[in-house]
Amino acid sequence: xxxxxxxxAVIILAAGQGTRMKSPKAKVLHQILGKPMVMYVVETAQKIxxxxxVLVIGSQAEKVRSMVSxxxxxxxxxxEEQLGTGHAVxxxxxxxxxxxxxxxxxxxxxxxxxxxxxxxxxxxHVNAKRDISLLAVExxxxxxxxxxxxxxxxxxxxxxxxxxASAEQKRIKTINTGIYxxxxxxLLDSLKQVKSENVQGEFYLTDIVxxxxxxxxxxxxxxxxxxxxxxxxxxxxxxxxxxxxxRNRIRNRP
Numbered sequence: 001x002x003x004x005x006x007x008x009a010v011i012i013l014a015a016g017q018g019t020r021m022k023s024p025k026a027k028v029l030h031q032i033l034g035k036p037m038v039m040y041v042v043e044t045a046q047k048i049x050x051x052x053x054v055l056v057i058g059s060q061a062e063k064v065r066s067m068v069s070x071x072x073x074x075x076x077x078x079x080e081e082q083l084g085t086g087h088a089v090x091x092x093x094x095x096x097x098x099x100x101x102x103x104x105x106x107x108x109x110x111x112x113x114x115x116x117x118x119x120x121x122x123x124x125h126v127n128a129k130r131d132i133s134l135l136a137v138e139x140x141x142x143x144x145x146x147x148x149x150x151x152x153x154x155x156x157x158x159x160x161x162x163x164x165a166s167a168e169q170k171r172i173k174t175i176n177t178g179i180y181x182x183x184x185x186x187l188l189d190s191l192k193q194v195k196s197e198n199v200q201g202e203f204y205l206t207d208i209v210x211x212x213x214x215x216x217x218x219x220x221x222x223x224x225x226x227x228x229x230x231x232x233x234x235x236x237x238x239x240x241x242x243x244x245x246x247r248n249r250i251r252n253r254p
Contacts, residue, residue, distance in 0.1 A: 015058025084202025
């Protein structure tokens, strides 16, 4: 089956410093209920892909490597320069097992994503025979997030990042969570075509959506039913919010 652990790999992006945390500690090492946030993502990834988990590290790479390897076994890829999410994924590609068919891309600062939601994404992706699927959520206040764009036939067209979005696009409430399921072959091909022609001067992973659209590849969206599990931790306030959400989740477990 295409979504078996042997044919699925996970890339976790965990190279950023996280300057908005206003802390000397690498962002993904900040703790939620006593555990570094990246470990929540690693443990969920391993439920999906077993040992086929590649963690992209950069800022304070050796501290992150030491902490994670002291708890579990993953494959490490180093992003020497912070040139964007597309570049980070490119750094991980050489470490993917040869037999990988589907690649899940996660963020090390989105610690509350669940196994259940990721399995739904994989199954949706495989059943629809897509080249790329992304996880979206609806937000009343989408400020700061990439907006998902559709054409007149409701085909996935692309993603407009906040800094590059028009006033009309900023009114869109369907946002990209930064979580993807992509065919490995398409990922390899499309990343070669990503350019840094944007406000940040970075290689955006999101550009592979538009590349796929132009090439007529099969792309789609699965809208998650719980936005709380897709929050990114970028500030101390986000960290407190994530802790509160996790406490509520634990409290409400049957």
